[in-house]
Amino acid sequence: MDKSLIRNFCIVAHIDHGKSTLADRIIEKTGLLTAREMQEQVLDNMELERERGITIKSQAVRTVYKANDGKEYIFNLIDTPGHVDFNYEVSRSLAACDGAILVVDAAQGVEAQTLANVYLALDHNLDVFPVINKIDLPSAEPQRVKDEIEDVIGIEAQDAPLISAKNGIGIEDVLEAVVNKIPAPKGDDNAPLSALIFDSIYDSYKGVIVFVRVMDGTVKKGTRIKMMATGACEEVVEVGYFGAGRFIPCDELTAGMVGYITASIKTLSETEVGDTVTEADNPCAAPLPGYKKVQPVVYCGVYPADSAKYEDLKEALEKLQLNDASLFFEPETSLALGFGFRCGFLGLLHLDIIQERLEREYDLDLVTTAPSVVYKVHKTDGTVIDLTNPSNLPDPSEIEFMEEPIVNAEIMVTKDFVGSIMELCQQRRGRYVSMEYIEAGRALLKYELPLNEIIYDFFDALKSRSRGYASFDYDLKGYEKSSLVKLDILINKEQVDALSFIVHSESAYERGRRMCEKLKDEIPRHLFEIPIQACVGGRVIARETVRAMRKDVLAKCYGGDITRKKKLLEKQKEGKKRMRQVGSVEIPQSAFMSVLKLDDDN
């Protein structure tokens, strides 16, 4: 394979700036196969794939572009998950590329994620060239945006293609720029094999399919490969590359190529993203740099709304884990919620995605507890535990001190909202780092924020305080010592474990008060008065009362009403059945969920 005809690249952009639309256009305007490959009847193989029902929603796609210089180029377009939760995956995808297209919205200009993503790309020594998208919008200001890119990011932008991915304007320019501005891959086909894993998926026919970028060497059917970090060894069954929506087998993958390997690997945990694939008998000298083991940063309890669905939930989580090695779960029992799982996620978005998939694809009704970050608890006996469930916090007498994760946050916002965003960050215990005006009217605010302050409703608060204009990005900075306490909620004097959480001592009162207020509205009135108390270390810091029910009676019930009134009572009874019993109090499931969103403006 002539390396000079390969281009490995990705597209980086702020959310909604048109990344996936541009990717679609690139795929449309290019071909699936080279002229030579067509003659070799690759299609027959593909037909087989189709019969077996294998289709891929790939992280990568290979297309063929006939450039103005008359040559056919292979484009490997590698998708990068567009969210901070998947920063590590993004970094590994970037490491598989040689260059990147930066898409910037002609009206919106540079945004927080634009910056974060482009810096990440530059960190990986990628050649980045910008394109200005949505130039057909009335509010488009291409020249302003070009200047902004040069000022803020510091990359050449004057000859950036002006395009509309949506309407197919300027796509040819982008394709030519890929050929001319992104370097061809380097590498030695004859060196010992080293290939970077940037993704892997589980397929019930083929087992694990490993997505790789070959840096050096050659891999083909029969090669005995070794994953350097996990140590797993297997014989290669098939190699190939990614057509649009399908796997296309080929003879070998050589240095500079992007493709897949199958080797009857049973679980994803053997093929971790970032690991290096080498030849078992002729290994490369050192693994590729940048590998790290992915650890969940946000945990929460996930329970089936109907406790009879515990096994279904377990099965669903197992299935999801087959294709998402970063999802962690272990059984957990709650007095209030029964049997469920403590699940670990890469971030809030990841949590949302998993929750939504469980509900939508597996038809499960879930009750989730408040998400928690991982605290480091330094005990007096010198040991340190990673605390993922507030209920497991040791007795205060055994705790020397605690640490919490801190993130570096970048918030980009128009001038008018700087004040209210600063106020928000302060409320969330943010530490001001810097502020710079990146252009007239727009500022980039940098704060250090405790992660546990942004996993509740920070996004919502940010949006409502900036009328949707603020954009936000963060990455983990590390752990810091902090004054943390466990806040417990007592309903009718009984502690409800599923509602306990860790909070900074200074926020405890405020959070406790809002929890009590929320719960007061959610818990239906009973025959008796129900105190709702927020406690820290056994001391009550906030209290509300659900008054005893005084009236629950149908004034009228005559001949024509009976059926309807009976149905009403039945419905009420049905609703009660779905409630969770804590002591003598029935708590609706919505109560557990409602405390996840303690809106600021209430």
Place this chain on the structure above:
Amino acid sequence: MMTTDLTKSELYIHIPFCVKKCLYCDFLSFPADEKTKERYIEALCDELMYIGCERAENPLRSVFIGGGTPSVLSAEHIVRVMDTVKERFTLEEDAEITIECNPGTLEEEKLKAYKECGINRLSLGLQSSHEKELKTLGRIHTYEDFVSCIRMAENADFDNINVDLMSGLPGQTASSFEETLRKVCTLSDCIKHISAYSLIVEEETPFGQMYEDGQLNLPDEDEDREMYHMTTRILSEYGFERYEISNYARPGFECRHNIGYWTGVDYYAAGLDAASFYGHCRYSNTPDMEEYLKDPISAPSLIEKLDQSGLMSEYMILGLRLTSGVSVSGFEKRFKTGIFDVYGKEIDRFIQDGLLDHAGDNIKLSEKGLDLANFVMRAFI
């Protein structure tokens, strides 16, 4: 518990017309032109004839002409309906025959005709003696209209009159309600029965919408309960005793027809959307006027067929509406099994919670239980 003879039946006749819909009303009722009314009466009489010949096996212990506002019809229409009933059904000698009336629609003539055709009980919808409250409800009459109706009814020899009142109205206070109660109680000896409802805001009504929009200035729960408890106390001063959650009567004047609903008596029903219950089945006529006019005797749709447990459940939830409650021996006689064998756990729990009382042969809602009746009834569903 009032003794009920299940070999007797009742008849309900629905008149879905009114002058103007009240803002809280969720009954099937609407204004209509004369022609529609005429066609309706024709269809209704056809249906009554059919029921009388084909279905009704037992003599009727009561007839209730309800609505809507039956009194918007001409006297002649009502007479025709009653003539059909008398012709096709066996009426017990002392059958209770009620017609619902709206004070804005009565005149001496009509009342005389009612009396002559056998109607012996009037049910008058007053709701409040305060003009402002009447206006809030969207009623078409004044308190003066009501007083003159009562005088006309006295003149027409009606001596068994019910008056409907409402508490918990927007803007109402305990003292304004007390005034209403006392005025009605002292107005006439012919008033033998008072239904006093705590307002239910139904979703699909203008009140429902206003409630959602926060425009309904309702008394809070404490005030509402104060009014309810006051009702019992004040009415009792004048000799009206509570016998059901919302119903009060001078001794011997409890509404026989309604007691039938609460004690499992069979009832036939004629008219648009009318619900009937016989042979352990509940049926409903079509709510579609055109459909009804076209074919008033087509079989009503079966709404539910009650099995033994369904019948027992209704025995409890309907019977407990009565202040006398349900009869332990009556339950056993009817279902051939003991009430405690079926509901012992629930009954004991509620007695312990102070919501039910067990006195002699009867199990009934306590004073507190009457306020929380749904809470108790849900356990028997």
